Amino acid sequence: MSAAYFSVVEETPLTGRYLSNPPTVGPWADHLQHGGPPNALAVAAAERAVRAETGREDLVALRVAAEFIGAVPVDEVRTTARVIRAARSAALAEVVVSAGERECVHARVWFVRTADTSRVAPPLGEPVDLPDVAVNRDWDFGWARSLEWRFVRGLPGAPGGSEAWARPTLPLTDGHELFGLARVVMVADSASGISAELDWQEWSFVNVDLDVHLARPFRGEWVVMDAETHLGEDGSGLTRSTLSDRHGIVGAGLQTLVLAPLRRAG
Structure with missing residues (x-):
C-alpha cells in the first residue's frame, strides 16, 4: 500500500501536479481512478487557492x-x-482536474465564513460509539482497500440500500491529511456503490457527477453514509445519501448515474 493517494510533483497556490498512486484505483478498470480521490484533490486545491487569495482562515x-x-x-x-468570488461571508472557487491535454473533472466549491450561531442551533451531542461489526473486505480494488469499513446495513455487492461507516487510512498527499469536506467527498462518491441495485457483473452504473452539501464542518475520521439508489426506465438513475460524522447528520450527497449493460467478450 502506498503512503498516500497522490505524490506531489509540483504545487503552487493555484496549480498542482501529482502522481496517482495505486490506492486511487476504482472498480471499473485498473487504469482508472475511483471518483473519491480526484474530488478530494479538487477540494484541497480550492482550499489552497482561497487561502492564498483571501489570507483568511x-x-x-x-x-x-x-x-x-x-x-x-x-x-x-x-x-x-481560480477564485470566482471572495466576499465577506462566502467564497467560491473553481478547480479543473486534468490529465495530459484532457480535462477530467470540473468542481466548484463554496466556502462559508464561520460565526457563532449556537443560540439557534442544537448543540452537538457526544460522539456515538463505533459500530461493533465485522469489517467487510469483499471489494478488491485499490481505493476500497485503502479504507476501513463497518457495514451497519447491507453489504458490498448485495443489491439494495446500505448504511456504512468508512475511514480513509491514508493522507491525500504526503504531509496533507484528509479533513473536512475533502474527507467527506473521498468517501461519499462510493454511495452509489454501497447501495447498488444492479449486478456489478452484468451492469455498469457510473456517476457523472457528485454533489455534497454540509450543514456544518465535518468532525473526526469516520464518514457515515446512509445511501439509496433509485433506477429509472430510460438509462439513468439517482443515488441519495445522508452523510454523518460521530456527532450526527452533517450533510447530504447526490449522484446522477448512467446505466448500461456490460459488454461481454467473445
Whole structure:
C-alpha cells in the first residue's frame, strides 16, 4: 500500500501536479481512478487557492459540485484553481482536474465564513460509539482497500440500500491529511456503490457527477453514509445519501448515474 493517494510533483497556490498512486484505483478498470480521490484533490486545491487569495482562515468548505467530464486515469494529473468570488461571508472557487491535454473533472466549491450561531442551533451531542461489526473486505480494488469499513446495513455487492461507516487510512498527499469536506467527498462518491441495485457483473452504473452539501464542518475520521439508489426506465438513475460524522447528520450527497449493460467478450 502506498503512503498516500497522490505524490506531489509540483504545487503552487493555484496549480498542482501529482502522481496517482495505486490506492486511487476504482472498480471499473485498473487504469482508472475511483471518483473519491480526484474530488478530494479538487477540494484541497480550492482550499489552497482561497487561502492564498483571501489570507483568511475563517472560510470553511461546505459544498462541492463536481462534474466528471471524463474518466480520471491512474497517471499524472494536474489541478488548476481560480477564485470566482471572495466576499465577506462566502467564497467560491473553481478547480479543473486534468490529465495530459484532457480535462477530467470540473468542481466548484463554496466556502462559508464561520460565526457563532449556537443560540439557534442544537448543540452537538457526544460522539456515538463505533459500530461493533465485522469489517467487510469483499471489494478488491485499490481505493476500497485503502479504507476501513463497518457495514451497519447491507453489504458490498448485495443489491439494495446500505448504511456504512468508512475511514480513509491514508493522507491525500504526503504531509496533507484528509479533513473536512475533502474527507467527506473521498468517501461519499462510493454511495452509489454501497447501495447498488444492479449486478456489478452484468451492469455498469457510473456517476457523472457528485454533489455534497454540509450543514456544518465535518468532525473526526469516520464518514457515515446512509445511501439509496433509485433506477429509472430510460438509462439513468439517482443515488441519495445522508452523510454523518460521530456527532450526527452533517450533510447530504447526490449522484446522477448512467446505466448500461456490460459488454461481454467473445
